[in-house]
Amino acid sequence: MKTYHETRAMLVKINIKFESMPEEWRYWLDLAGADLAGADLVDAYLVGANFAGANLVGAYLAGANFAGADFAGANLVDAYLVGVNFIGANLAGANLVGVNLTGANLAGANLVGANLADADLVDANLEDAYLVGANLAGVDFAGAKGLVLPEK
DSSP states (O other): OOOHHHHHHHHHHTTOOGGGSOHHHHTTOBOTTOBOTTOBOTTOBOTTOBOTTOBOTTOBOTTOBOTTOBOTTOBOTTOBOTTOBOTTOBOTTOBOTTOBOTTOBOTTOBOTTOBOTTOBOTTOBOTTOBOTTOBOTTOBOTTOBSOOOOOO
16 A cells, blocks of 8 residues: 555655646556555645545545545544545445534535544535434434435
8 A cells, every 4th residue: 555655655756736636547546555554635626536535534625526526434533624526436335433524515426334423514515415324313404405315
């Protein structure tokens, strides 16, 4: 598994910046299994990118667009995901313990088996999100849109 610094160094070495990357390349960006712990991808546009199994513990991803991206099995513990676009993203089995998803858009996202313990979903959009088997212990759903919770 490559570290964040090794991955960043490779991208810098070949002079690719997320902001200037041609849109069609972003769909092919494969960071599966990469160690991006603490990475700063604020406002990144990585639609359809592959982060399956990646380590993004404590990463700063606020405002990033990950529509249709694959985060299956990714570790996002304590990641800062305020305002992130996860429309149609695959977060199946992802570890989202303690994440801040305030204002995030998870419409149509797959969260099957994801762990959202102690997550913050204030003002998040969960319209048509697939949450079967997700661990939602301690999640703050205040203001979340589109989520139908079972009656107590």
